[in-house]
Amino acid sequence: MADWSNLINGIFLGLLLLQVPAAAILLSRLLKGPSRHPPLIPRTPTPDMLGSVSVVVPTLNEAERINPCLAGLSRQSYEVREIAIVDSNSQDGTRELVKAAQQQDPRFQLMTDDPLPPNWVGRPWALHNGFLQTSEQSKWFLGVDADTQPQPGLVASLVQTAETEGYDLVSLSPQFILKYPGESWLQPALLMTLLYRFDSAGVDAQVAERVMANGQCFLCRRSVLATVGGYTSARNSFCDDVTLARNIAASGFKVGFLDGAKVFKVRMYEGARETWQEWGRSLDLKDASPAAQLWCDLWLLFSVQALPLLVLSSYFLLPIPDFLVRAHGYAPLPTPSLLLGLNAFLLAIRFALLFAIAPSYDRSQAKGGWLFWLSPLADPLAVLRIFLSAFRTPTQWRGRSYHQD
Incomplete structure (x- = not known):
């Protein structure tokens, strides 16, 4: 024995x-955790921020969830110069919804990206097209996903924080909207895999390989994005946000990942099954990480x-x-x-x-x-x-x- x-x-x-x-x-x-940057709060823009931000939203068949995003972006103030919706030939009425929003807010622009080239993933391709086609006079480029719900004062808060803290790129963690029992049980466990592997939002990573980012709300200096060639360095990545942020950090620029739960919400997936299938496929971050x-x-x-x-x-x-x-x-x-x-x-x-x-x-x-x-x-x-x-x-x-x- x-x-x-x-x-x-x-x-x-x-x-x-x-x-x-x-x-x-x-x-x-x-x-x-106790020393992290406090969560962002809604802010009012200052006159020097007039027309300083170009917003780009990539879309493909987003009719069921884009309306809150369009409404939230329309409520942003004069710091937003333009809101470019880069659509990949949606067939579900997305384009019609954008055109309707354009009638209420002339800052909306509906664009169609070129056919997807080899070795590109659709999302970074749409964002890259938006970067190339929006105004070079904007100081900041803001990528926003169609499933987000921006709150008033979001963009002003982002820009003021970036300017004050000296960030060249800053992205935000959202407040997730839960609706069904299965996702209420599974989604926080999946989110915890990120918190365990990386510092919490509001703690700046010391090395580029540990940088975190969220492309749902991704603000970058336009000059910095031009320096790294737009989204080309993340063209074949299924986690293009983290890949691009790490490439920018490796180039010597300051990158921040902050808590944005008070300034924007997101409804990502419907139910536990879709959460398992869709979100789980990118959470490993293998495209942005060495083996x-x-x-x-x-x-x-x-x-x-x-x-x-x-x-x-x-x-x-x-x-x-x-x-x-x-x-x-x-x-x-x-x-x-x-x-x-x-x-x-x-x-x-x-x-x-x-x-x-x-x-x-x-x-x-x-x-x-x-x-x-x-x-x-x-x-x-x-x-x-x-x-x-x-x-x-x-x-x-x-x-x-x-x-x-």
């Missing part, structure tokens, strides 16, 4: 060796997000028979207690983080919104989704088909 005991303790010790350094890395990141970094991130997620629930549930639901560890006077090492203590601590952190991310969710319309508080139970599933995505290149993305080489 001593051999069984040694085997069991060996497994426990192996798990500890796997988890302890990952837990130390996680804690080093979370401890930066070694991707593997390290997968190890971290597995160790500190997936394992705690699995270890604790396995131990209590499938207890180790006492005779295996105490027969023949064998005294086991204290590794079981250490392992249980570490995983209980990690799970407690995970539940505590729910209060930290709660402002990032609008659950006022959600059915079964209480499932948000049980989202740590979805962590192993969320980590599995990142693993599955990390080794697959998407063949379908936002209504387009892509062929793998």
